[in-house]
């Protein structure tokens with residue numbers, strides 16, 4: 690078993706798609722091991738996406754991610770990181786394969802409905818960012 694991190698982004702929460710997206714992920718065999726609703730501060734969004742700080746879209750991304758509440762979730766299943774990336778679809782919602790979360794619920798390359806960790810190493814770091822040590826140990 691492996692655990693990965695998703696974030697239901699402000700576009701998903703504002704559109705009332707959070708429940709549908711969580712149900713979609715459960716139907717894909719993920720078990721919810723951690724879940725919270727939070728409105729990210731600028732500092733939190735900048736820190737989470739620090740890897741993108743030199744990219745031209747960084748300031749817009751931070752503005753988007755702080756626009757409204759998000760729902761970070763710890764998701765467990767076998768091969769969780771790779772499977773979430775498959776279920777999530779391409780970064781650009783317009784390019785995402787039919788039936789993927791970003792195809793169904795995203796609207797652009799930025800407002801793409803959900804985040805998913807891109808490697809097992811980053812999943813560990815990102816889970817630590819949003820969930821306390823007790824939650825993380827319980828889900829590993």
Ligand code: CMP
Pocket residue numbers: 741746750780798799800801803804805
């Ligand atoms: P995510 O998988 O959360 O990782 C970084 C985010 O930056 C990405 O989803 C998009 O929301 C956003 N993003 C990535 N590339 C671009 C881009 N070229 N233009 C605007 N936003 C982008």
